[in-house]
Amino acid sequence: MTKNITELIRPAIRNIRPYSSARDEFDAENHSMIFLDANENPFQNGLNRYPDPGQRRLKERLAELRSLKEDQILMGNGSDEVLDLIVKLFCEPGKDAIMVLPPTYGMYEVIANVNVVDVERVPLDMKFQPDVEAILEAATEQVKIIFLCSPNNPSGNTMNADGIEKLLNGFNGIVVIDEAYIEFSRSESWLKKLKTYPNLIVTQTFSKAFGMAGIRLGMCYADEEIIRIMSGIKFPYNVNQATQEKALDVLGNMKIIESQVQTILGERDLLIDELSQISFITKVFPSDANFLLVRTDDADLRYSQLIENGIVVRNRNGLANCENCLRITIGTPKENTILIQTLKSLE
Numbered sequence: 001m002t003k004n005i006t007e008l009i010r011p012a013i014r015n016i017r018p019y020s021s022a023r024d025e026f027d028a029e030n031h032s033m034i035f036l037d038a039n040e041n042p043f044q045n046g047l048n049r050y051p052d053p054g055q056r057r058l059k060e061r062l063a064e065l066r067s068l069k070e071d072q073i074l075m076g077n078g079s080d081e082v083l084d085l086i087v088k089l090f091c092e093p094g095k096d097a098i099m100v101l102p103p104t105y106g107m108y109e110v111i112a113n114v115n116v117v118d119v120e121r122v123p124l125d126m127k128f129q130p131d132v133e134a135i136l137e138a139a140t141e142q143v144k145i146i147f148l149c150s151p152n153n154p155s156g157n158t159m160n161a162d163g164i165e166k167l168l169n170g171f172n173g174i175v176v177i178d179e180a181y182i183e184f185s186r187s188e189s190w191l192k193k194l195k196t197y198p199n200l201i202v203t204q205t206f207s208k209a210f211g212m213a214g215i216r217l218g219m220c221y222a223d224e225e226i227i228r229i230m231s232g233i234k235f236p237y238n239v240n241q242a243t244q245e246k247a248l249d250v251l252g253n254m255k256i257i258e259s260q261v262q263t264i265l266g267e268r269d270l271l272i273d274e275l276s277q278i279s280f281i282t283k284v285f286p287s288d289a290n291f292l293l294v295r296t297d298d299a300d301l302r303y304s305q306l307i308e309n310g311i312v313v314r315n316r317n318g319l320a321n322c323e324n325c326l327r328i329t330i331g332t333p334k335e336n337t338i339l340i341q342t343l344k345s346l347e
């Protein structure tokens with residue numbers, strides 16, 4: 001990492017003047033004021049005011065929880081919005097590229113395509129680990145961002161820390177680590193390394209362990225300068241009032257989440273054991289996430305048989321190194337029992 005971080009940001013965006021919204025200038029939570037500035041309906045119903053565009057209360061709580069500064073956090077409508085903002089910030093349409101390591105989360109490519117940004121692919125090795133040398137070799141000037149997903153979807157494994165460190169040191173661009181499943185992992189989050197590596201961006205989400213996929217809330221943690229400029233290009237009211245309130249409720253009650261995660265981890269161990277005994281399952285891949293990737297004799301067949309029995313899993317056959325693989329989310333204890341019974345009945 002030799003370049004200055006702001007030099008990596010697209011010139012057109014580096015100097016943009018953000019829209020200053022009414023609720024940027026005055027916070028509607030100050031009840032001593034009369035708000036006649038945003039053309040809202042004045043009659044209170046709990047949602048008649050525009051939400052806080054900076055999600056200050058939420059960031060305050062998250063900063064405390066993660067031992068970070070509020071200026072290192074940006075929130076979006078799911079991590080999908082956050083990932084889109086990252087591509088917009090660093091990649092010039094029709095010129096620049098991102099790098100992905102298949103098999104991985106499909107949204108990185110979709111977001112690149114929508115933004116007219118090229119995609120370089122360097123497949124993960126047979127153990128679903130990054131091939132650091134091949135990545136650095138393929139990382140031309142055009143490549144501005146490398147997307148790492150750790151734990152990786154769909155393989156479920158965490159990526160080796162020394163490999164990631166080599167990429168953070170050796171790549172002259174941004175390294176995004178998507179930690180959507182970090183709460184289920186034995187490995188530590190990379191959040192602690194944000195100060196060491198200004199080119200590191202970590203994303204997390206309320207959609208998985210936090211049990212809040214329905215509210216659409218994702219987080220981006222990065223260098224203050226990146227966050228400042230990214231905050232200027234997001235839509236002002238991208239995180240709605242109901243979402244901000246619900247998220248604060250969840251953060252105020254982390255015990256429930258922690259206990260659910262423990263249950264899921266216990267079920268993961270049980271499922272690994274039982275799935276390994278199913279005759280047509282030839283491999284259960286190690287997992288640091290709330291799902292298991294399994295190799296079967298015939299993924300298309302087993303997938304449709306499960307559907308016929310009322311169970312929906314994800315068919316990952318056709319992805320790199322995922323021949324005949326199904327991705328199975330860990331359900332409730334009852335759901336998992338039914339899954340195993342059903343698989344046994346198909347033997």
Ligand SMILES: *Cc1c(COP(=O)(O)O)cnc(C)c1O
Pocket residue numbers: 077078079080081105149153178180204205206207208213217218
């Ligand atoms: C589920 C998932 C997300 C979450 O996306 P949201 O938009 O926050 O719901 C992000 N990254 C990966 C790899 C995922 O599997």
